Amino acid sequence: MSKKRAITRRDFLQKTAAASTAVYGLGASAFSSAGASSRQASPNDTIVFGLIGCGGMGASNMRSFMGHPDVAVAAICDVDSNRIPGDAKAVQDKYGKAPDIYSDYRRILDRKDIDAVIVGTPDHWHALNLIHACEAGKDSYCEKPISHNIVEAKAMVAAAKKFKRVVQVGTWQRSNREFTDAIDFVRSGKLGRVVLTRAWISDGTRIGKKPPTAPPANLDYNFWIGPAKMVPYQDNKVHWNWRWVMNTGGGLTTDWGVHMIDIALLGMSKGQDLVMPVEIATVGGQWAIRDDDRDAPDTITSICRFTEPDFALEWSVGRDHPSRPGHGTEFVSEDGRTLRVWRGGWTLLDADGNELPKEQAPPAPTDHWRNFLDCVKNRRTPRADLHSVAQTTIVCHLINAALMSGDTVRWDKKKMDIVGGAGKNTMAYSRPYRRPWSLPMHGI
Ligand SMILES: NC(=O)c1ccc[n+]([C@@H]2O[C@H](COP(=O)([O-])OP(=O)(O)OC[C@H]3O[C@@H](n4cnc5c(N)ncnc54)[C@H](O)[C@@H]3O)[C@@H](O)[C@H]2O)c1
Numbered sequence: 001m002s003k004k005r006a007i008t009r010r011d012f013l014q015k016t017a018a019a020s021t022a023v024y025g026l027g028a029s030a031f032s033s034a035g036a037s038s039r040q041a042s043p044n045d046t047i048v049f050g051l052i053g054c055g056g057m058g059a060s061n062m063r064s065f066m067g068h069p070d071v072a073v074a075a076i077c078d079v080d081s082n083r084i085p086g087d088a089k090a091v092q093d094k095y096g097k098a099p100d101i102y103s104d105y106r107r108i109l110d111r112k113d114i115d116a117v118i119v120g121t122p123d124h125w126h127a128l129n130l131i132h133a134c135e136a137g138k139d140s141y142c143e144k145p146i147s148h149n150i151v152e153a154k155a156m157v158a159a160a161k162k163f164k165r166v167v168q169v170g171t172w173q174r175s176n177r178e179f180t181d182a183i184d185f186v187r188s189g190k191l192g193r194v195v196l197t198r199a200w201i202s203d204g205t206r207i208g209k210k211p212p213t214a215p216p217a218n219l220d221y222n223f224w225i226g227p228a229k230m231v232p233y234q235d236n237k238v239h240w241n242w243r244w245v246m247n248t249g250g251g252l253t254t255d256w257g258v259h260m261i262d263i264a265l266l267g268m269s270k271g272q273d274l275v276m277p278v279e280i281a282t283v284g285g286q287w288a289i290r291d292d293d294r295d296a297p298d299t300i301t302s303i304c305r306f307t308e309p310d311f312a313l314e315w316s317v318g319r320d321h322p323s324r325p326g327h328g329t330e331f332v333s334e335d336g337r338t339l340r341v342w343r344g345g346w347t348l349l350d351a352d353g354n355e356l357p358k359e360q361a362p363p364a365p366t367d368h369w370r371n372f373l374d375c376v377k378n379r380r381t382p383r384a385d386l387h388s389v390a391q392t393t394i395v396c397h398l399i400n401a402a403l404m405s406g407d408t409v410r411w412d413k414k415k416m417d418i419v420g421g422a423g424k425n426t427m428a429y430s431r432p433y434r435r436p437w438s439l440p441m442h443g444i
Contacts, residue, residue, distance in 0.1 A: 046072050047376055050108035050117045052129050054078040054087045055239060057143055058120020061170065062087060064369040065118070066094050071373065074114055077102040079223040080239070103220060105129055109136035116376055119143055124228040124248045127152035130167065131440050134159040139166040139376050141369070145254040145393040146386065151430035151439070153390045153397070154416060158442040160386045166379065167386035168372035173259050173343070174266070174384045175368035181361040182341035186267035192333035194268060199260035200316040201252050202326040206292045207244050210236040227437035236293055244294035246427065251296030252317045254396045256327060262392040263329040263341060264313055268306070272381065272388040276413040277304035277313065277395060282402035288319055302399040315399055400428035
């Protein structure tokens with residue numbers, strides 16, 4: 001890390017102290033050390049980034065980091081050359097020096113001057129990008145959902161642990177005030193004993209119907225498909241739209257579920273080691289949108305049963321929710337009160353749906369990107385630590401596994417694995433990698 005900026009040690013310690021007390025009453029144990037770094041960073045160091053995937057969220061994350069004074073961006077990478085110029089210009093404008101440009105992310109990982117990478121690729125690439133970054137000694141800000149399946153998630157956690165890397169996942173709701181306030185309230189016991197949680201998303205996206213064609217010259221489609229199954233190129237199935245195609249995404253259960261279910265799990269847990277369901281049953285399918293190339297289900301209802309404590313989680317994907325926001329998370333207590341939270345606020349309702357008064361909330365947390373920068377320097381566990389968001393991601397994959405298999409799926413938290421066969425024979429659990437790619441398992 002280079003020493004370019006002037007932030008004092010006192011500023012830094014004040015900021016990290018605030019980060020460790022403001023968020024949903026997490027105690028010191030939840031912010032314990034991520035392990036000694038191969039680089040011993042000083043608070044005055046600049047963190048030098050490389051960006052992998054210059055799409056919507058990669059670009060947005062890079063700009064969020066560039067808003068902090070102790071950041072530099074040295075390199076950016078995409079397999080589509082058309083996606084590079086906007087981000088290259090943003091870096092040039094900010095720092096007066098253009099970033100180095102690559103099409104193969106492994107060349108970014110080769111560089112000794114780069115401390116951390118932003119993984120902004122589609123879901124089917126996260127596992128390889130992240131594991132290779134860990135092996136190369138880079139810390140990572142990795143987009144959600146962390147993986148395309150459960151086995152990948154476990155391999156990613158194993159790699160981060162083995163190479164002692166700090167990884168923050170892009171579940172930024174963990175750093176947004178409406179969610180941290182709501183989680184604080186539930187954890188404080190003020191809502192009483194919670195027996196039911198709900199999370200939902202309403203969406204009806206279509207990607208249309210397009211015939212297969214040759215890929216455009218600007219896109220290395222073979223690299224874009226990477227470890228996923230090779231399928232003919234269709235231009236409505238790549239950028240952004242890959243999330244509606246189960247070969248490359250997981251549909252709304254991983255896309256939005258990982259945000260909204262995350263809040264339910266955090267509220268019901270004591271720290272970052274999350275409660276996990278013991279049984280998962282799901283029904284649904286592509287029932288509403290049939291004349292379209294998407295294959296992600298548009299209608300889903302899933303029930304997850306938890307013990308210790310006993311409660312249920314209902315996850316639903318649908319096309320409308322007339323009596324509530326289009327997405328959200330709810331906690332229902334034994335006395336019928338409901339805490340509802342969404343991007344925009346949270347509210348407390350009595351059993352008849354009347355709004356109840358709320359208390360003065362605790363101070364807002366530092367932003368999600370600042371939290372990562374601080375943790376890279378102090379080697380503490382970030383707010384959306386990989387292990388923790390892996391648990392949420394796995395719950396989403398279990399919901400998909402139950403849907404794909406048509407069976408009730410059982411999970412063993414200690415073994416971190418599905419019990420029995422139901423769900424194991426699905427793409428949400430694992431799949432073979434397309435050569436020459438292979439998933440480094442790191443002992444799992
Ligand atoms: N945290 C959030 O709120 C949020 C919001 C949107 C998206 N996301 C996540 O961000 C990720 C990216 O989503 P998006 O909507 O920006 O997708 P996108 O399709 O717009 O961008 C992905 C980019 O990655 C590039 N790419 C693909 N494979 C690559 C590789 N191997 N090496 C380098 N570049 C590669 C693509 O060419 C593309 O430019 C996804 O995991 C998504 O779930 C998170």
